[in-house]
Amino acid sequence: MRRLPALILSLGLTAGSALGATSPPPQSLDAILSSAPASAWRDIPQDRLIYLRLPKGLVVIEVAPRFAPDHVANLRLLAGARFFDGLTVARVQDDYVVQWGDAEARRPRGGALERLPPEFDHRFTADEPFTALPDLDTYAPQTGFTDGFPAARDPLSGQAWLTHCYGMVGVGRDNAADSGDASELYAVIGQAPRQLDRNVALMGRVIEGIDILSSLPRGHGPLGFYEKASEHTAILSLAFGDQLPADRQVHFQALRTDSSTFQALVQNRRYRQDAWYKAPAGRIDVCNVPLPVRVAP
Amino acid sequence: MRRLPALILSLGLTAGSALGATSPPPQSLDAILSSAPASAWRDIPQDRLIYLRLPKGLVVIEVAPRFAPDHVANLRLLAGARFFDGLTVARVQDDYVVQWGDAEARRPRGGALERLPPEFDHRFTADEPFTALPDLDTYAPQTGFTDGFPAARDPLSGQAWLTHCYGMVGVGRDNAADSGDASELYAVIGQAPRQLDRNVALMGRVIEGIDILSSLPRGHGPLGFYEKASEHTAILSLAFGDQLPADRQVHFQALRTDSSTFQALVQNRRYRQDAWYKAPAGRIDVCNVPLPVRVAP
Numbered sequence: 001m002r003r004l005p006a007l008i009l010s011l012g013l014t015a016g017s018a019l020g021a022t023s024p025p026p027q028s029l030d031a032i033l034s035s036a037p038a039s040a041w042r043d044i045p046q047d048r049l050i051y052l053r054l055p056k057g058l059v060v061i062e063v064a065p066r067f068a069p070d071h072v073a074n075l076r077l078l079a080g081a082r083f084f085d086g087l088t089v090a091r092v093q094d095d096y097v098v099q100w101g102d103a104e105a106r107r108p109r110g111g112a113l114e115r116l117p118p119e120f121d122h123r124f125t126a127d128e129p130f131t132a133l134p135d136l137d138t139y140a141p142q143t144g145f146t147d148g149f150p151a152a153r154d155p156l157s158g159q160a161w162l163t164h165c166y167g168m169v170g171v172g173r174d175n176a177a178d179s180g181d182a183s184e185l186y187a188v189i190g191q192a193p194r195q196l197d198r199n200v201a202l203m204g205r206v207i208e209g210i211d212i213l214s215s216l217p218r219g220h221g222p223l224g225f226y227e228k229a230s231e232h233t234a235i236l237s238l239a240f241g242d243q244l245p246a247d248r249q250v251h252f253q254a255l256r257t258d259s260s261t262f263q264a265l266v267q268n269r270r271y272r273q274d275a276w277y278k279a280p281a282g283r284i285d286v287c288n289v290p291l292p293v294r295v296a297p
Numbered sequence: 298m299r300r301l302p303a304l305i306l307s308l309g310l311t312a313g314s315a316l317g318a319t320s321p322p323p324q325s326l327d328a329i330l331s332s333a334p335a336s337a338w339r340d341i342p343q344d345r346l347i348y349l350r351l352p353k354g355l356v357v358i359e360v361a362p363r364f365a366p367d368h369v370a371n372l373r374l375l376a377g378a379r380f381f382d383g384l385t386v387a388r389v390q391d392d393y394v395v396q397w398g399d400a401e402a403r404r405p406r407g408g409a410l411e412r413l414p415p416e417f418d419h420r421f422t423a424d425e426p427f428t429a430l431p432d433l434d435t436y437a438p439q440t441g442f443t444d445g446f447p448a449a450r451d452p453l454s455g456q457a458w459l460t461h462c463y464g465m466v467g468v469g470r471d472n473a474a475d476s477g478d479a480s481e482l483y484a485v486i487g488q489a490p491r492q493l494d495r496n497v498a499l500m501g502r503v504i505e506g507i508d509i510l511s512s513l514p515r516g517h518g519p520l521g522f523y524e525k526a527s528e529h530t531a532i533l534s535l536a537f538g539d540q541l542p543a544d545r546q547v548h549f550q551a552l553r554t555d556s557s558t559f560q561a562l563v564q565n566r567r568y569r570q571d572a573w574y575k576a577p578a579g580r581i582d583v584c585n586v587p588l589p590v591r592v593a594p
Contacts, residue, residue: 211391
């Protein structure tokens with residue numbers, strides 16, 4: 001059976017042996033990750049995790065308070081008030097986004113605000129971590145990784161922002177820049193819609209269960225909204241990890257994007273060395289770099 | 298209900314009015330397309346169309362004989378021998394590819410070859426159409442569109458190739474460059490895996506029904522292969538349009554990528570002018586440019 005080579009999955013390493021090479025590549029991604037020191041992995045604290053329970057399983061999001069502190073704080077209040085429980089996934093637009101929640105829901109909001117400052121980008125500080133990629137990017141002067149998230153910078157203006165890569169989670173808004181309040185969220189499920197960068201607040205990334213969202217039936221109404229209520233997917237619950245009992249928390253670890261292991265991973269993905277590749281790209285897009293996450297061993 | 302702006306769908310125009318702007322944008326994508334002259338659209342002949350029938354509906358692929366003439370010809374022989382009918386979709390790897398067919402199937406092949414020249418790229422000629430994008434690309438010296446397909450060029454080496462954008466269809470192969478024979482095909486369903494460019498033969502693009510493929514349940518075996526036969530999706534039939542009776546053919550038209558209408562569309566997508574966008578990108582990736590297709594009016 002002929003195969004295309006593997007993409008690394010967010011959990012679980014891909015089987016290098018499935019590539020069909022008769023001799024192992026010089027340094028496989030599996031080898032890079034399995035030989036990483038413990039210090040290359042960071043624990044994700046429960047207050048940085050959102051657990052979105054759907055009938056088909058669990059979706060887990062890591063939030064990015066450095067980039068969207070007010071949105072994360074507001075979402076925490078909404079989640080604490082069980083604002084989302086019983087709402088639905090109402091929109092699945094192919095090659096674009098899955099969207100859930102409801103900005104018009106008349107539900108307890110736990111004191112959450114109805115308007116927030118945009119948080120589309122911010123002025124980066126000298127001590128803000130940023131692992132830059134050397135490669136050209138269509139949309140930004142510079143791309144790389146901050147706190148494990150794909151990001152971009154403009155060194156001239158001193159601004160930094162998160163990039164709309166597959167699995168990134170943002171906040172729906174109306175035309176007014178301050179009209180997003182985290183009561184309606186979306187996750188990217190297609191080609192990175194980078195034209196949204198700096199136009200909307202990104203607040204996290206799906207680290208587990210993106211396939212549950214991306215394999216939902218597409219909506220056939222305008223903008224990919226479902227036409228019938230029966231098509232919606234129910235949200236069983238949405239809560240931060242520290243709002244859940246301990247037996248429902250999962251201990252995730254993410255590869256540090258400021259580690260030498262991550263640097264080796266990026267080089268491995270820029271220059272594929274296994275027997276399948278005939279013309280390694282020697283380049284990589286910020287949205288093609290795998291960001292490994294595992295359940296703590 | 299808060300919304301993100303629309304992506305154009307491959308069939309059917311998006312509702313500009315759903316963006317919530319109180320006054321219409323200077324020139325909407327809808328307006329650009331609805332005012333296009335008939336000459337901006339090209340008919341796609343039936344011998345350039347593959348009809349892949351699945352239980353959930355029809356997937357239609359336009360083939361690209363300029364880039365992969367031998368693969369298209371071989372696929373025509375396989376399809377004519379009903380090689381694919383009764384085979385399955387065996388692999389759905391999230392954010393990567395859907396794969397179908399079976400290189401090991403012991404079935405009538407209609408004289409199709411078992412090995413083909415790679416057709417990963419070719420030397421472009423002076424009269425080969427190419428609508429170049431002005432924007433930087435991470436992977437290629439130049440990107441643009443040829444015959445309605447996303448493509449790239451290296452002006453120094455004189456080579457041209459198709460790019461692995463969402464919905465593009467390629468030919469699975471083993472490690473040997475000539476081991477692909479079009480008996481196993483894949484479609485891209487995630488972030489463009491551009492590292493595959495020039496490493497594998499792309500032979501077409503899904504112009505209808507990509508959502509049927511992209512919403513299939515993901516496989517949880519290695520490389521996204523299904524672990525159980527019961528998970529596979531049956532292929533009811535795969536045939537070129539001219540191999541089908543007239544009443545099963547659909548008359549598709551595609552926007553010419555060498556038309557002034559397409560140029561206006563690209564500019565519209567580079568500089569979003571509706572009220573939702575606060576910071577238009579002024580740039581676009583070759584894989585973010587919509588390639589409109591319609592059923593002939």
